[in-house]
Amino acid sequence: MAELTLAPGKERSVMRRHPWIFAGSVAKVAGRSRPGDTVEVYNDRGQFMGRAAYSPDSQIRARMWSFDAEESIDHGFFKRRIAACVARRTAHPHLARQDGLRLIHGESDGLPGIIADRFGAVVVLQLTSAGGEKWRDAIVAGLVQATGCLCVYERSDSDVRRLEGLEPRSGILHGELPASVTITENGVKMEVDVVAGHKTGFYLDQRDNRLLTGQLSAGRAVLNCFCYTGGFSLQALAGGASSVLSIDSSGPALATAQRNLTLNPQLDASRAEWWEADVFEALRKLRAEGRSFDLIVLDPPKFAPSAAHAQRAARAYKDINILGFRLLNPGGILMTYSCSGGIGQELFQQIVAGAAVDAGVDARILHRLAAGADHPIGLAVPEGEYLKGLACQIG
Numbered sequence: 001m002a003e004l005t006l007a008p009g010k011e012r013s014v015m016r017r018h019p020w021i022f023a024g025s026v027a028k029v030a031g032r033s034r035p036g037d038t039v040e041v042y043n044d045r046g047q048f049m050g051r052a053a054y055s056p057d058s059q060i061r062a063r064m065w066s067f068d069a070e071e072s073i074d075h076g077f078f079k080r081r082i083a084a085c086v087a088r089r090t091a092h093p094h095l096a097r098q099d100g101l102r103l104i105h106g107e108s109d110g111l112p113g114i115i116a117d118r119f120g121a122v123v124v125l126q127l128t129s130a131g132g133e134k135w136r137d138a139i140v141a142g143l144v145q146a147t148g149c150l151c152v153y154e155r156s157d158s159d160v161r162r163l164e165g166l167e168p169r170s171g172i173l174h175g176e177l178p179a180s181v182t183i184t185e186n187g188v189k190m191e192v193d194v195v196a197g198h199k200t201g202f203y204l205d206q207r208d209n210r211l212l213t214g215q216l217s218a219g220r221a222v223l224n225c226f227c228y229t230g231g232f233s234l235q236a237l238a239g240g241a242s243s244v245l246s247i248d249s250s251g252p253a254l255a256t257a258q259r260n261l262t263l264n265p266q267l268d269a270s271r272a273e274w275w276e277a278d279v280f281e282a283l284r285k286l287r288a289e290g291r292s293f294d295l296i297v298l299d300p301p302k303f304a305p306s307a308a309h310a311q312r313a314a315r316a317y318k319d320i321n322i323l324g325f326r327l328l329n330p331g332g333i334l335m336t337y338s339c340s341g342g343i344g345q346e347l348f349q350q351i352v353a354g355a356a357v358d359a360g361v362d363a364r365i366l367h368r369l370a371a372g373a374d375h376p377i378g379l380a381v382p383e384g385e386y387l388k389g390l391a392c393q394i395g
């Protein structure tokens with residue numbers, strides 16, 4: 001096995017169990033190693049640090065699989081790690097009965113570059129690192145064994161694969177894909193397009209926040225911006241909203257959203273209105289028309305994929321939040337999110353506070369919001385915390 005030696009002083013983050021070894025921390029790699037191969041990691045004094053997946057094309061040159069000298073990286077390793085991920089979720093009372101669930105959350109679950117989401121009998125797998133790519137077969141076998149799923153479908157079409165020198169890849173890895181995939185989230189049926197939907201098909205990370213939105217919706221006029229397939233909208237209807245206006249720029253997402261509404265005949269479809277539009281323009285139009293709302297959800301796409309984009313993204317976040325605050329009735333609530341890794345919780349709160357000042361409203365935070373427990377954040381990997389939100393009430 002090839003050996004990767006860290007430069008002097010560069011073992012600190014590995015000792016803190018951070019899984020990433022950046023190119024600048026590597027002194028040398030001895031022996032033959034192709035992308036995804038396992039390398040043994042040593043510090044500059046020759047002490048063993050663990051085993052990692054080598055990725056010569058990436059700035060993240062290696063990702064630690066294990067810090068344990070006794071643990072070899074083989075089929076059994078993936079079987080054990082995957083079974084442990086599934087068992088942690090099965091043991092959690094909020095997660096045990098969910099049929100839409102993140103099973104593997106990458107670095108924070110000890111499996112860097114590996115994401116797996118379960119939607120009923122289908123598991124969608126996304127591999128974003130050379131190491132995951134190398135062990136695809138073992139990962140699929142581990143998932144099938146741990147879940148008994150009927151199908152594993154690959155959606156490795158995320159842009160970040162390019163940073164690892166990997167081509168996009170999608171398709172069936174195990175079993176057969178059912179004609180349609182539906183989950184029940186907080187009592188509401190949702191169709192999941194695992195083949196062409198965003199990410200793995202559905203934004204599972206907002207499950208708890210959609211539930212809270214439903215609970216806050218009774219009797220309220222709700223505006224759901226960036227609605228995708230209508231997750232927040234349907235929870236608002238289920239919670240007794242008097243009306244729900246949902247906006248997204250994607251026609252296919254809105255078509256799925258409307259199908260989702262028909263899947264739930266218990267909901268009053270006459271209270272739902274759908275707009276295919278750019279949210280920035282739609283919010284200005286709503287203001288010009290003199291419309292107002294009691295509860296507004298702003299769940300935009302990632303404006304800042306990394307810290308380098310933070311400044312421009314901050315402006316975009318501020319703009320939609322100003323527009324959102326201005327459309328609220330007295331006592332209204334703004335539920336506002338950022339899923340940008342480049343915008344931390346503190347900065348996001350500052351942006352929202354600035355937006356309230358510019359909108360001329362007094363607001364207070366009722367709830368701090370984050371992803372659910374199936375998207376854990378490894379204490380050693382704080383950058384895994386990407387989704388943050390605030391529920392702010394005005395006046």
Ligand code: SAH
Pocket residue numbers: 202203206226227228229230231232247248249250253277278279280299300301
């Ligand atoms: N809230 C959703 C997830 C939102 S993902 C849920 O709970 O499932 C972000 C959505 O924003 C995507 O559906 C995308 O189509 C949409 N979008 C991106 N830019 C937009 C824009 N400028 N105007 C309107 N929608 C936009």
